[in-house]
Amino acid sequence: GSAAAVNPDIITRLYEKMGFHLSPKWNNRDRIEQMVTAIYNAPLDGLMADDYHLSDIEKLNERIVSSDEPAPEDIERMEVLLSDALFLLSSHLAAGKTDPVSVDPQWKASGRTLRENWSSYIDSMLSTNNISDILQNLTPAHREYANLKKALALYRQIETMGGWGSFSTSLPKLEMGMRHPDVASLRKRLAFTQGNTEFKPEDEELFDQPLRDQLIVFQQMNGLEADGVVGKATAEVLNIPVRDRIETIEANLERWRWISSDLGDRYILVNAADFELRAIVKNQQEFQTRAIVGTSKRQTPVFSSVMKYMVLNPEWVVPPKIMKLDVIPDIIKDSAYLVKKNMKILKMDGSEVEPASIDWKSVSENRFPYMIRQEPGQGNPLGKVKFMFANEYDVYIHDTPSRSLFTRNIRSFSSGCVRIDNALELARYLLKDDPDWTPKRLQEAIDKGQKRTIVLKKPVPVHILYLTAWADDKGTAYFGKDIYDRDRQLITALK
Structure with a gap:
């Protein structure tokens, strides 16, 4: 390159x-x-x-x-x-x-x-x-930009050599222990991106442990479920031509050229296309946790802001959209819904309204002059802590009681906010230099179950980005999932 x-x-x-x-x-x-x-x-x-x-x-x-x-x-x-x-x-x-x-x-x-x-x-x-x-x-001074340039040079080299050809298999899946000609072509394909060409097994058509290890790394680098099996999704990604990968890298270099040159010495970065939240200090990652972002209908926007405070045991004021689409229909179906969910109905001035006094039959989606608030505690979708930074999209970072979704490899289930896996760890991390808030004291405040606001001594910039390719210092490329289908338009515009 x-x-x-x-x-x-x-x-x-x-x-x-x-x-x-x-x-x-x-x-x-x-x-x-x-x-x-x-x-x-x-x-x-x-x-x-x-x-x-x-x-x-x-x-x-x-x-x-x-x-x-x-x-x-x-x-x-x-x-x-x-x-x-x-x-x-x-x-x-x-x-x-x-x-x-x-x-x-x-x-x-x-x-x-x-x-x-x-x-x-x-x-x-x-x-x-x-x-x-x-x-x-x-040129952008971000390390990510320089790393992507290295990846681009490597992928261009592969293209000059003729690319990796197409990959397909006639079998529903390829897994360890199988012997098949398609296993040999899997080896050949992986040699291009995993760089392991020295490796010559006695039986190229046998799916052995070293091949499975290589496949798992490939899956991790491509946002796939790392199960060491070539199923439909993995076969599709193996077959993406090198030209498409080059265009994706070029699109993400362009995204870095859009991004402000100074993100701050210490900042939080959420990449919606790789479902991770990271805390970066002086170019080094200090903290990382899995994230869940908005669905393609309720996309998490890309913006920058500054986190100033967190709220322990937050209440959840149901957003208008969710109230209209989910909550009101559920209340009409089940009169005990509000009690089960620990929800209160409030007038705009904050005073409480008895649910029984509302004529639910006449409630239409546009005529509901109340707020619905879910109290802190079990089942509250914000979990034990939310992290707040001013923005016009009503987006914040929060804990969540439903853990099962984090194990999926494509994590776009939220209604726009960013839910994170280790929210309490993030809270401890952000408070680590604040003598008033030791981990013990933080845990006690959470266990009390009462809403409590903690202002950060040093506010932290937050950048929510959408990057579908990134690379490490060696130029090894990683690809996310273009969940919001934004690459195509950018790739076309760059031509």
């Missing part, structure tokens, strides 16, 4: 031919070489070299170099192309090639924006910096 090389002799000849016709901006041989090199290398960032006039520059270059006396308009045109390429490439690296608002309306994260008068800003940088440094400094 190394950079494409530009022939330095050609640049020298081009520069000499254009001679004294050049304006001060481009009257510098190395600057021209760096610009052309940067265009050649745009694909390393998942961008397309021809968006930056590569073929026009190459054609014009041949014409200028091969003529005895180049036409002044050709030289002028070359400068225009180089200047425009610099303007476009610098702005795409700094804030993305596409506009998140039009490509992904759900994306509301604090983004990178270009400063006013971008072209004069870039020109002013030229007087003191060389082009490769300028562009390098505009």
Whole structure:
């Protein structure tokens, strides 16, 4: 995945031919070489070299170099192309090639924006910096971005070698102990992404333990249930062509270009496409727990905010949508529903209303001037703690009494909020530097069963993102599930 090389002799000849016709901006041989090199290398960032006039520059270059006396308009045109390429490439690296608002309306994260008068800003940088440094400094500084670039280079290499071909099996499933020709093709397919080509068993068609171990790693890296068996879902993912994976990586590089360059020294990151919540401090992960996000009908939006407090033993005020779709129909079906669920009906001023005094027959979804609140305790869907950060979507992070859903590998069941597996551990983690709230004291407050608000001494930025591919420091790629089907539009827009 190394950079494409530009022939330095050609640049020298081009520069000499254009001679004294050049304006001060481009009257510098190395600057021209760096610009052309940067265009050649745009694909390393998942961008397309021809968006930056590569073929026009190459054609014009041949014409200028091969003529005895180049036409002044050709030289002028070359400068225009180089200047425009610099303007476009610098702005795409700094804030993305596409506009998140039009490509992904759900994306509301604090983004990178270009400063006013971008072209004069870039020109002013030229007087003191060389082009490769300028562009390098505009690229997202996030480690995730650099890691994805490594993954992109590796996948491009696989593509250059001809990709991994298609994979399919005639059997309903492949599992350990079986002997079949499809097992040999499974080995071949896994060798591409698990990189284990040295491994040559005596019997390639036998599904043995080392192959199962490799398959489990593959499943973990692709958001599949890691059961070591090739069933329908795993077979489908094994058959995704390398080109599609490259496009997914490119789409996620673009998402990182949209994301604000400073997420904070210490922040919480929820990736809705890999169902995890992580706490990051100075680029290192300090805490991680599984998360459940919104269904495709009630999607968790992408946004940034700041967590300022948590609530122990929270009450749950039923959101209007859930009240309309779920709760009111259940009350009408079962008069004991409110008691079973420990729910109260309140007027807008907070005073309590007797359920019996309401004529439930006349309640329509638009005419219900009350709130319904579920008291803290057993069965409350927010569990023992909720974490609050201001946002217009009514989204927060909370505990949950229903644990079974966390074991599923695709976790999009909520109505938009983020439910987490180890909520109490997150609470302890966020309070670890607060002497007033030792783990013991926290547990006592929870056991009391009363609602209690704890303000964080140091508020923590929260970023809820949607990233369908990521990579580790070695450039090993991991793919999530595009549960909200947002990749396609972005991939199309990038072309």
